[in-house]
Every structure is written in C-alpha cells, then in structure tokens.
Amino acid sequence: MDSPEPSSKITATINNTLSSDPVPAQDSPVFNYISNLSPIQPVKGAPIVQDFSGLNSPPLLLTSPRINTHSRSSLLKRSQFPKLSTEVFSGRNEDYNNAITDSDGTGVFFSPLRSGLSPFVQKVSDNNISVHEQSGTPIRCVDEFLVDVSNSESGNPSNSNNTSPKVSDSIPQSPNSAEDSKVSVVNIASKDERKDEIQEDAARVVVEQAEEDNKGKFPSNQKYTGVYSTSDPDLPSPGFCTKIVPGLAAHSSLHYHYGDQQMAQLSTAGHTMLDEASNIPIKSLGTAHDCRDDSVKISTMSIAPDEGIVQHDSQTKASQHQSGISRRCLQFEDAQQKMAPASSSSQNASGIVSCSIQPVSPAVIEVVEPVSSNRSSIASNKQLTQLVSSSVNSESLNVKVSKPSGIGLHLNSIVNGMEAGSGVTVSVKSTQRGNLSIRGKKLTSMMSCHPSKNLKNCLISSNVVGSNLTSGDNDGKHESYGSDAESVAASLSLNNAKPLNDSVLLKPTEHTPSNKRKFNSEHIDSNMDYNQSSPQKKRQKTSDGNDGDGCKRCNCKKTKCLKLYCDCFAAGVYCVDSCTCQGCFNRPEYEDTVLDVRQQIQSRNPLAFAPKIVQHSTSSPAIILGEGGASFTPSSARHKRGCNCKKSMCLKKYCECYQANVGCSSGCRCEGCKNVFGPKEEYGIDLVNKHSITERLERSVEEEVEMVTATSGLLQSGPINQCNSTPLTPSFRRSNVDASKSWFTSGRYLSSPDSGQANTAPYGLSPGSPRNSNNHDIHQETTGDMLDLVTFDHELNYGNAKLANEISPGFHVSGNMDDILALPKSQDWASNSGGQLIPQTVHFQSTDPLIWHNSPMTHMTQFDGSGMNTLELLDSDKKPYVMEDDTPAILKDSSIPQIGVKVNSPNKKRVSPPYRHLNEIGSSSSGGGLKTGRKFILRAVPSFPPLSPCIQSKYVAAHSTNNSEKDSSRK
DNA sequence: GAGTTTGAAACT
DNA sequence: CAGTTTCAAACTC
Numbered sequence: 001m002d003s004p005e006p007s008s009k010i011t012a013t014i015n016n017t018l019s020s021d022p023v024p025a026q027d028s029p030v031f032n033y034i035s036n037l038s039p040i041q042p043v044k045g046a047p048i049v050q051d052f053s054g055l056n057s058p059p060l061l062l063t064s065p066r067i068n069t070h071s072r073s074s075l076l077k078r079s080q081f082p083k084l085s086t087e088v089f090s091g092r093n094e095d096y097n098n099a100i101t102d103s104d105g106t107g108v109f110f111s112p113l114r115s116g117l118s119p120f121v122q123k124v125s126d127n128n129i130s131v132h133e134q135s136g137t138p139i140r141c142v143d144e145f146l147v148d149v150s151n152s153e154s155g156n157p158s159n160s161n162n163t164s165p166k167v168s169d170s171i172p173q174s175p176n177s178a179e180d181s182k183v184s185v186v187n188i189a190s191k192d193e194r195k196d197e198i199q200e201d202a203a204r205v206v207v208e209q210a211e212e213d214n215k216g217k218f219p220s221n222q223k224y225t226g227v228y229s230t231s232d233p234d235l236p237s238p239g240f241c242t243k244i245v246p247g248l249a250a251h252s253s254l255h256y257h258y259g260d261q262q263m264a265q266l267s268t269a270g271h272t273m274l275d276e277a278s279n280i281p282i283k284s285l286g287t288a289h290d291c292r293d294d295s296v297k298i299s300t301m302s303i304a305p306d307e308g309i310v311q312h313d314s315q316t317k318a319s320q321h322q323s324g325i326s327r328r329c330l331q332f333e334d335a336q337q338k339m340a341p342a343s344s345s346s347q348n349a350s351g352i353v354s355c356s357i358q359p360v361s362p363a364v365i366e367v368v369e370p371v372s373s374n375r376s377s378i379a380s381n382k383q384l385t386q387l388v389s390s391s392v393n394s395e396s397l398n399v400k401v402s403k404p405s406g407i408g409l410h411l412n413s414i415v416n417g418m419e420a421g422s423g424v425t426v427s428v429k430s431t432q433r434g435n436l437s438i439r440g441k442k443l444t445s446m447m448s449c450h451p452s453k454n455l456k457n458c459l460i461s462s463n464v465v466g467s468n469l470t471s472g473d474n475d476g477k478h479e480s481y482g483s484d485a486e487s488v489a490a491s492l493s494l495n496n497a498k499p500l501n502d503s504v505l506l507k508p509t510e511h512t513p514s515n516k517r518k519f520n521s522e523h524i525d526s527n528m529d530y531n532q533s534s535p536q537k538k539r540q541k542t543s544d545g546n547d548g549d550g551c552k553r554c555n556c557k558k559t560k561c562l563k564l565y566c567d568c569f570a571a572g573v574y575c576v577d578s579c580t581c582q583g584c585f586n587r588p589e590y591e592d593t594v595l596d597v598r599q600q601i602q603s604r605n606p607l608a609f610a611p612k613i614v615q616h617s618t619s620s621p622a623i624i625l626g627e628g629g630a631s632f633t634p635s636s637a638r639h640k641r642g643c644n645c646k647k648s649m650c651l652k653k654y655c656e657c658y659q660a661n662v663g664c665s666s667g668c669r670c671e672g673c674k675n676v677f678g679p680k681e682e683y684g685i686d687l688v689n690k691h692s693i694t695e696r697l698e699r700s701v702e703e704e705v706e707m708v709t710a711t712s713g714l715l716q717s718g719p720i721n722q723c724n725s726t727p728l729t730p731s732f733r734r735s736n737v738d739a740s741k742s743w744f745t746s747g748r749y750l751s752s753p754d755s756g757q758a759n760t761a762p763y764g765l766s767p768g769s770p771r772n773s774n775n776h777d778i779h780q781e782t783t784g785d786m787l788d789l790v791t792f793d794h795e796l797n798y799g800n801a802k803l804a805n806e807i808s809p810g811f812h813v814s815g816n817m818d819d820i821l822a823l824p825k826s827q828d829w830a831s832n833s834g835g836q837l838i839p840q841t842v843h844f845q846s847t848d849p850l851i852w853h854n855s856p857m858t859h860m861t862q863f864d865g866s867g868m869n870t871l872e873l874l875d876s877d878k879k880p881y882v883m884e885d886d887t888p889a890i891l892k893d894s895s896i897p898q899i900g901v902k903v904n905s906p907n908k909k910r911v912s913p914p915y916r917h918l919n920e921i922g923s924s925s926s927g928g929g930l931k932t933g934r935k936f937i938l939r940a941v942p943s944f945p946p947l948s949p950c951i952q953s954k955y956v957a958a959h960s961t962n963n964s965e966k967d968s969s970r971k
Numbered sequence: 972g973a974g975t976t977t978g979a980a981a982c983t
Numbered sequence: 984c985a986g987t988t989t990c991a992a993a994c995t996c
Contacts, residue, residue, distance in 0.1 A: 554991080554992085555991065555992075556990080556991065557990085557991080558989080558990065558991085559980095559989090559990065559991080563980070563981075563990080564979080564980055564981085565979075565980060565981085565989085565990050565991055565992090566990095566991080567991085567992075570980095604981095608980095641979095643978080643979090644978065644979075645977080645978070646977085646978075647976080647977065647978085648976090648977065648978080648993090652977080652993070652994075653977095653992075653993055653994085654976080654977045654978055654979090654992080654993060654994085655977090655978080656978085656979075659992095659993095
C-alpha cells in the first residue's frame with residue numbers, strides 16, 4: 001500500500017524494505033516513549049534491518065519505510081503456534097524454517113508495537129506473574145500507551161512502564177533461554193541464507209505471478225515447516241492460531257524494531273517498571289538480560305530481527321510460542337494506524353491487563369499466554385491474562401475506531417472476533433471467583449460464535465489467558481473489547497488462542513522435512529498431506545472458516561494462497577498447517593513473495609487488504625442478534641464495499657456482510673436483503689414500518705419497565721440471581737452474551753480512532769484501574785467506553801459496588817439500586833453523562849455478572865432516551881421477568897437493531913453518534929446537556945445487561961428521532 | 972465426502 | 984464500468 005514502488009519490482013522492494021524497515025520503529029511514538037523511559041535509548045533496528053535484509057526480513061518488503069515496517073508486521077500475522085517457538089529455541093526443531101518462521105513471526109508481529117501501531121499491552125497484575133499476555137496486534141494509540149503509563153497506579157507515569165512492563169511481562173523467564181537462543185540464532189543465520197534464496201525465488205514467483213512454474217524453483221528443503229513442529233509432547237501442538245504468548249512477544253517485537261539491545265534494555269526497564277508499578281515481581285528480568293546478550297549476538301550475526309526475537313523467545317516456551325505466532329501473523333500495514341500502548345498494569349491484585357487492540361489492523365490479535373509453567377497461578381488471584389483487549393485502564397484506553405483509512409479490522413479479525421469473540425480481547429483475571437462463572441460464560445459466549453468450537457477455543461484461549469477459564473476457575477476475568485479491526489482483532493486473539501490440546505490436533509504431525517512444503521506440484525501434494533496430516537484441522541474449521549481458534553483456514557487449490565480468494569491471504573495472515581491449501585505460498589518462508597503479491601494487489605486496489613468491515617462513525621453500536629448466536633458488531637460496522645448477494649438474501653455466509661456480522665448498507669448491491677444484522681436500509685426501515693417498530697419498542701419498553709421494577713426488587717433481594725435466574729431464551733442468552741461481547745467491541749468501535757483520548761476514560765472504570773475511576777476527567781473523556789468498562793467491572797473483582805460507584809453514581813435507577821450497589825461516587829457519572837441509564841446497567845452488572853447475560857446489548861444504543869425515562873419506567877413498573885422473553889424477541893427482530901439507529905435518521909443511516917461523539921459528549925457531559933447524557937446512556941445501556949433491553953429499546957424508540965437529530969447537530 | 976451453490980475476485 | 988470467468992467458501996445431500 002504504502003510502498004512507493006509497485007510490487008512488480010521485487011528485488012527493488014526487497015532492498016528498499018531492508019533499508020527502510022528500521023526507521024518506522026523510531027518514528028513510532030511508542031518508541032520514543034520507551035526510549036525516554038528506558039535508561040537505554042532504543043536504537044532503531046537499523047542493524048537489524050540490515051540483517052534482515054539478507055534474510056527474510058519481513059519488513060523489507062514493505063515499501064514505505066514506515067509503512068514497510070508496519071506493512072510487514074501487518075501482513076501477517078496469525079497468532080499461532082506458541083509451541084513452535086519452543087521447539088525452535090530448544091533446538092529440538094531443527095528446521096530452520098521453523099525458527100525463521102517463528103522469529104519472523106515475532107518480528108513481524110511485534111514490529112507494529114514498536115511502531116506504535118500495534119501495541120501490545122501487557123499488564124501484569126500478578127505478583128507472581130504468571131501471566132503476560134500480549135495483545136497481539138491491537139493497535140493502540142501511542143497516546144493511550146502513554147496515558148496508561150501515567151495512569152498506572154503503581155507505576156509512576158514517568159516510568160515507561162507501559163512498554164517496558166509489557167515487555168518484561170512478556171518475557172518468559174526461562175533461565176536457559178540464553179543458550180537456547182544462541183543456538184537458535186545460529187540456526188537461524190544459516191536458515192536465513194536459505195531463506196533469502198527462497199524468498200528470492202518467491203519474489204520471482206511473484207513477479208511471474210507466483211505461478212506454479214515457480215514452485216519448482218523453491219528449494220524443496222523449504223518445506224513449510226513450520227511453525228508447527230512440536231517436538232514436545234508437553235507443549236501444545238503448534239497450532240496455528242493465535243496463542244497466548246507470554247510477554248515474549250513483546251520483546252521480540254521490540255527487538256525487531258529497536259534492535260535486540262534496545263529491546264533487552266527495554267525489557268529490563270520494563271521489568272523494573274513493572275515491578276515498581278505493579279509491585280509484581282518479574283522473573284523475566286534475568287531473562288531479559290540474557291536476551292540482551294542474545295540480541296547482541298544476533299545483531300552481530302546480522303540475523304533478521306525476527307531471529308533475535310526468537311532467541312528471546314527461546315528463553316521460554318512462551319516466548320517461543322510468541323515467536324511462532326508472530327511468524328504466522330502478518331500484520332497489515334493498515335494496522336499501523338493505531339496502537340495502543342498497554343495500559344499500565346492495574347494495581348488490582350488481579351492485575352488487569354489491558355491490551356488495546358486495534359480494529360484497524362487486520363492483524364489478528366494474539367493472545368499471549370503466559371507460559372505455562374507459571375500458570376499454577378490459577379488458584380492464585382494474580383494472574384490474568386490479557387487477551388487482546390483494549391487496555392482496561394480508563395485513561396489508557398484509547399479506543400480507536402477503525403479509521404477509514406485504515407485498514408480497520410480485517411475481515412478476518414472481525415469475523416473471528418465477532419463470531420468467535422475474537423474481536424474482543426479478553427483479559428482474565430483470577431480476581432474473584434464469584435464472577436468467574438459469569439466471566440467464563442461471557443468468554444464462552446463471546447467465543448461461542450462458533451458454537452461448537454468456541455467454547456473449547458474459548459477455554460483454551462482462556463487458558464492462554466489464564467488457565468483460569470479453562471480450569472473453570474471463576475477467577476478469570478474477561479475483558480473483551482471490540483475492536484474494529486478492533487475486533488480485531490482482538491477478537492482474533494481469543495479465538496486464535498488455541499488450547500494447547502487443540503493445538504495438537506491442529507498441528508500436523510511433524511515437520512519432517514518431507515512434510516515441508518514444496519512448491520512443486522509435489523510440494524503441493526506434500527502440503528496437502530501435511531495439512532491433512534491433521535484430519536481434524538479442517539473439520540475443526542468452524543462454519544466460519546475459522547478454525548476453532550478463530551484462525552482462518554483456507555483450502556485454496558489454484559491460487560497458491562496468493563490471491564484474495566484465499567481467506568488467509570486476504571486476511572493478511574499466513575496459512576497454517578491446518579489449512580488444506582495446495583501449493584501454498586502464503587507461508588513465512590515466502591514472505592517476500594507474499595509481500596510482493598500483496599503489493600501488486602494493493603497497487604491495483606489499495607484497499608484490497610483493508611479491513612472489509614468498517615465502522616461507520618455515524619452509527620452507534622447496536623446489538624444485533626445473530627441467528628445462531630447472536631453476534632454483535634457495532635451497529636455502525638459495515639462492509640467496506642458492501643455485498644452483492646443475489647440469492648442468499650444476505651442470510652448466509654455467502655454474504656460478506658452477514659459473515660462479518662454486520663448489517664448491509666447502502667453500499668451493498670444485494671437483492672432482497674434480509675440481513676439480520678441490519679438489512680440494507682431500503683429493506684430495513686423501509687420494509688418495516690417504523691411505526692410497527694416503535695410500537696414494538698414501546699411495548700417492550702413497557703414490559704421492560706415491569707421487568708425493571710421486578711428486577712429492582714430482585715436487585716435488592718438479589719439482583720444477581722435474577723439476572724442469572726432470569727430465564728433467557730437460549731438465543732437470547734446468546735445474544736446477551738454476544739451482546740456483551742459485541743458491546744465491548746462496539747465500545748471500541750465507538751471510540752473513534754481520532755478520539756483516542758476519550759476511550760481511555762472508560763477503562764478507568766474498568767476494574768483493572770478502579771482507581772482511575774475516581775478521576776472525573778477520565779470519565780468524561782470516556783463516555784463511550786463506559787459501557788465496556790462496566791462490563792469489565794463485572795468481570796473484575798472489584799465489586800460491583802465500585803463499579804456502581806464509579807459508573808453508576810449518576811444512575812437514576814432508584815435508590816434501591818444504590819442500596820444494593822452502594823454507589824458512592826455516583827455523582828461523577830451523573831454529572832458527566834447524566835449517566836442515569838448507565839448507572840442502572842452498572843448496578844446490574846455490579847451486582848451480578850450474571851445479570852450481564854440478561855441485558856441485551858443492542859438496546860444500549862437505543863437507550864438514548866433520557867435515563868430519566870428509564871428510571872421512571874423502572875420505578876413505575878414492577879413486573880418481573882416478562883422482559884426476558886420479550887426482549888429477545890424484540891432483539892431478534894431484524895428490524896430492531898437498526899431501529900434505534902436508523903429509524904429516525906433522515907438518511908436512513910444510523911443516527912447514533914460514534915464513540916467519538918460520545919466521548920466528546922461525555923467530556924462535556926458534565927455540563928450535561930441531555931444530549932451528552934443520552935449518549936452516555938445509550939452506550940451504557942447496552943453494556944449493562946441488567947437493564948432490560950426492552951427499556952433501552954423503548955428509549956430508543958422514543959428518542960430515536962431525537963437522537964438522530966442530536967447526532968446530526970453534534971456533527 | 973462429494974457435489975452444488977454462491978458470490979467475491981480476477982479477468983476481459 | 985460492465986460482463987464474464989475463475990475461484991474458493993458455504994452449503995446441501
């Protein structure tokens with residue numbers, strides 16, 4: 001995309017890329033920030049770059065220097081294969097390819113971080129630490145990063161903790177890593193040479209259009225090995241998909257950009273930072289030092305940065321995993337847009353990790369798994385895992401909405417995220433068990449998009465995140481944030497993360513050389529075999545085409561996975577073992593080729609790799625009930641180009657809009673659109689009478705009012721139970737869950753990238769950074785995120801009370817709620833947002849995570865209606881549960897989702913303001929025009945399941961017109 | 972698992 | 984830009 005030169009000239013591009021790559025890192029604000037913080041000044045990866053040049057350096061391919069780095073990173077990334085790296089490091093895996101891949105992957109993967117584009121946020125809450133995670137590619141704004149730091153309770157803002165902590169956290173602590181790394185380095189070097197050759201071949205191929213003829217050119221040796229080899233039985237098989245990687249990833253990434261030394265320094269600094277800030281002891285420090293050494297060596301060897309990364313990774317299995325992951329993942333350049341620094345670790349015992357994920361980048365969010373060993377922590381409160389999610393901290397969060405430019409979420413990410421919940425990042429904390437069950441549900445639900453597998457995946461991912469989920473501990477918390485890409489991606493993270501066990505399945509057996517890919521037809525065959533080796537792989541594929549992990553899998557036969565036909569390629573990720581593609585060139589080994597092809601495609605269509613799903617700023621997040629499990633996407637999200645469905649009525653996955661869980665838009669050329677997520681406008685509102693809709697809403701509202709009253713009673717008595725107890729129809733529950741998920745995601749979506757700051761505030765509320773909640777500023781800024789925060793709060797141990805306090809203070813709901821929740825600080829919110837509505841939701845949430853299930857997210861947006869009304873409704877009515885069933889029904893209506901948004905909008909476009917607006921409003925809200933209050937309410941509502949969707953819907957219906965007007969006025 | 976359908980991507 | 988072909992996923996049986 002960015003590359004000035006067309007892809008046609010591979011060699012030139014390669015050279016360019018080599019030279020250019022390092023620069024971006026420096027440029028990145030993150031880098032600067034880090035450099036400032038760390039005693040050692042990060043040096044650009046220049047040396048690294050050189051090294052890479054010879055090798056596959058991923059970045060090289062990218063044309064624009066800045067972009068290049070990003071592009072590389074952006075290109076691919078599938079978080080995957082945690083294990084691979086381990087093997088590589090251990091030296092077990094002798095395949096240089098693997099090593100390379102791992103290294104590359106990491107390098108690629110992380111590069112964005114440095115650039116600031118992809119932030120990994122790691123926060124470690126645990127003293128012991130076990131966990132580290134990284135958000136894979138979430139993009140955070142640098143601002144966020146910085147903010148987080150400042151915000152971090154423990155840490156001094158001055159400390160560059162954010163970055164460093166991430167790194168440090170990420171760094172696994174295996175003592176042996178140094179040695180291993182060295183070995184791996186050597187291997188890598190040798191491999192690099194080969195790789196270069198291979199890449200050259202690939203380039204040729206690309207030039208030639210990567211035709212089959214070229215296949216023969218590739219060295220047979222180069223079979224794709226992969227990442228996958230898993231010598232260790234213990235380790236999960238190298239799955240492809242994202243896996244949770246411990247902080248290592250961060251290191252690797254840093255190295256990649258900055259250089260190993262710098263990285264090491266950073267990592268160390270980060271450790272210290274973390275320690276100080278979070279009081280969490282970090283084991284990794286020692287490793288970090290080792291890493292330095294390794295890194296240095298590596299640099300001298302002129303090994304690609306990736307390799308360097310690998311070395312570090314080698315230190316710990318986790319690190320290895322990361323590397324493997326990184327290797328797989330290609331980050332699109334687009335992803336660069338954002339980053340979010342990790343929010344500083346929260347002081348909570350649970351330690352919240354915040355990862356910002358950027359929706360923008362197609363890159364999949366990867367969840368880093370703390371390495372395992374440490375994980376005993378299950379029981380311990382400590383750990384948490386972060387999944388990609390946006391940073392929890394209020395301030396830190398910058399939610400960036402996928403920018404138009406950007407490549408927002410890649411479709412994959414979105415899809416994965418959405419469906420699998422991958423979009424949402426999840427952080428699990430071990431904080432409270434009480435919440436755990438719920439949390440777990442959420443995750444599952446979130447993940448559940450793919451019904452069959454998701455749970456597993458979720459569990460797995462959760463595992464990654466924290467053994468908690470899997471373990472069934474309730475401790476884990478989830479936090480998920482949507483990202484546009486957000487979903488991003490994040491979304492990917494969870495999904496991507498595979499359970500170790502699964503990974504085995506996924507993985508092809510081994511990577512004997514024979515298994516490695518061959519470009520020749522034979523190779524193809526071998527590939528097939530290879531792929532097939534894991535019979536399950538394919539079938540694991542969810543309907544979505546995602547593996548259980550949420551990873552894309554393809555079955556390309558003729559395109560060599562170098563065309564957009566290939567989902568993996570299109571998604572900017574490398575194919576994985578589980579793919580059944582033939583003659584696949586979309587492998588790390590052929591990175592250059594891949595990049596070249598990408599460039600070519602981009603030259604034709606600059607947006608070819610841009611996320612297909614773009615969030616419309618105008619729309620508010622609406623909850624949409626998916627057919628199967630409702631999936632939520634921000635209502636605003638729409639397919640970039642729109643679909644062209646003729647026969648599927650946009651009700652099947654043939655429809656890209658449907659597949660992405662987004663409604664059709666005016667841009668769609670579909671015929672007879674019945675997209676459940678939002679039919680094409682003409683169909684949507686037009687088809688359905690607004691009146692009928694409004695009537696429904698009103699009815700539902702009334703019902704909800706009754707429900708609310710009933711619930712209020714419940715709340716007093718035990719709202720939680722009710723929420724939980726409230727029998728939701730299965731579909732409804734899903735919707736709720738999804739909604740919650742979507743909600744998170746939506747939150748991210750909402751926050752406009754531009755608004756970066758605004759988003760942060762909500763996080764402040766987040767349990768992770770409860771302290772932050774105190775800050776009014778934050779709240780103000782983060783109106784949009786509030787909901788997310790709230791949800792998070794649920795998850796968080798902090799009890800509901802805090803949340804309620806922070807969030808709900810304004811809550812109009814009755815004093816009853818207050819009693820229950822005890823909202824100390826309600827004023828803040830109230831003043832700010834007039835967050836009346838929100839408070840309600842908050843209450844519910846706070847009270848019970850379970851409640852969460854009940855509330856449908858979609859309504860949130862609709863809630864615009866003044867919170868006052870809601871309150872009144874609540875007070876007035878007292879009928880119990882009717883709501884549940886009703887709401888689902890309402891939600892289920894295809895029309896519903898749009899109703900709130902579209903009904904009143906003159907343009908038929910969604911009226912609800914984007915996050916930005918919310919944020920802005922929120923900031924201003926203290927002054928509190930109704931507008932602001934409403935806005936808050938809208939989002940808040942969705943976030944809080946407790947409030948019956950019906951109510952929200954009512955408000956929406958009632959105020960929809962007003963809202964639209966408001967929105968327009970705002971704009 | 973094979974075959975069909977579908978719509979995007981690629982091509983003309 | 985429109986039409987056609989190619990492709991691979993989604994779907995059906």
